[in-house]
Every structure is written in C-alpha cells, then in structure tokens.
Amino acid sequence: MRDISRKDEDQGQVIDLTPMLDVVFIMLIFFIVTASFIKSPGIDVQKVRTVTAEKTKPSILVGISESDQIWMDKNLIKDNLVKLQLVRLFADNPKGGMVIQVDGNASIEKIALVADAAREVGITKISVSTLND
Template identity: 55%
Template sequence: MSRRILSEASRAVAGDDSPLQAIDLTPMLDVVFILLIFFIVTASFVKLPGPQVELVAAVSAVAKKPAMLVAIDRHDVIWMDKSPLADNRIKFALARLQAENPRGSLVIQVDKAASIGRLALVSGIAGQLGIDDISVSTRHD
C-alpha cells in the first residue's frame, strides 16, 4: 500500500492527472501581499505622541480664584460661608463675595427637595449684581 501512495505522489509531482494534485498557492500569496500593503499604508496614518516630556512650571502663572459658593438646603434655607442667610441679606452677601472675587463664578448647590423658586431668587440677584458665570452643582449618578 505504501508503494501505491508513493507512486501516486510521484505522478502528482510529474503533472499527471491523478487524485493528488499540487495545491496552487498563487491566490493565497495575492491575499497576503494585499494585506501587507494595507497594513503598511494604514500604519503611516497612526501618529504616535512622541516621547514623554516633563513640563516646566510657569513662574508667571495666575492661579484661578475659587468660585463663590451658595447652598440651598431641603428646607429652602440659603447658606453662604457656612451660615444661613435671611432673604434681605442675600444681595449684600453676594455683593461682598463679588468684591472679594470680581472675576469668580457663582456655584449654587441646590438640594433636590428645595424649591426652584429659591434657585431663581439667588440667580436673579446674582444677575442684578452683574455675575454672569452662574452654575448649578449636580451629582453624577
């Protein structure tokens, strides 16, 4: 039997018509070359950031001043500087904070149980004083 397999293999190499024919590798090589060209072309579009550098600290850098912070709790009490404010004192307290930090932004922390009217009151007074950068602090869930 082994003699028969050897003779069939020798006929396949010789080009005879037999069950064991040589496998044509040309299509596979074409695919390999196309993939090689694809990877070479796409690799040239990938930009590496380069070496890591340690940046120098600037001597003339101006630190950003902290924001003015106002809080409204669940009982609609308005807080500034860790103390509650009466409604008639809100404008004076915001004016004082603005004088201390003229370019600072106003951040309002509002409890979810607080009424929207209290938020409108504080933001309205801030708008009257010329505070344009007003943010409402939220929690990201």
C-alpha cells in the same frame, strides 16, 4: 540617711524635653502645610444626578437646603440679605463665578431668588451643582 541619698540621686536625673518639643513643632508645621482647605456653603445637600455635569472651581458657593434655607460662607442668610452678601463676596473676586448647590427637594423659587440676585450684582457665570452618573 537613706532618704538623703535618694534625694541626691533624683536631683541628678533631668529629662531634657527640648528634642521632643522640636519634633512636635515640626509635626505641627507639617500638618498645617499639608492640610487641604475645602470651601463649603455650610450645609450638606442631596444633589440631583445628571449626565452632563461639569467640574468647575467656583469662587462663590451658595447652598440651598431641603427646607429652602440659603447658606453662604457657612452662614445662614435671610432672603432679603442675599444680594448684600453676594455683593461682598463678588467684590473679593470679581472675575469669579458662582455655584449653587441645591438639595433635590428645594423649591425653584429659592434658586431663582439667588440667581436673580447674582445677575443684579454682576455675576455672569452661574452654575447649579449636580451629581454625575
């Protein structure tokens, strides 16, 4: 008989999870709204330090790694596809410029390849990202 009365007590206690779910969804919305999204080319590079560096808001970011790999939109781009990728990115924002983030040990040939492709596409505002001392 004892077991029967215990079952009746357990059935009477119900935990309402609705307020907890409301709080969880409110927190989720808060974090989504307050999160800051940063554009990056997909790799970390060691920038060269300069005295005259300026801060700009680029619309196209290109990264060139120490091993001369070219990155755009977090994707590794082959040399022969650089111009095609720049055409696509420039079509999204034709008034924007381009910033090339170059590793200090990258070759000048890769920088020239990207800059030449950008000029052919029609990008006139081309900058090289450096560190400011």
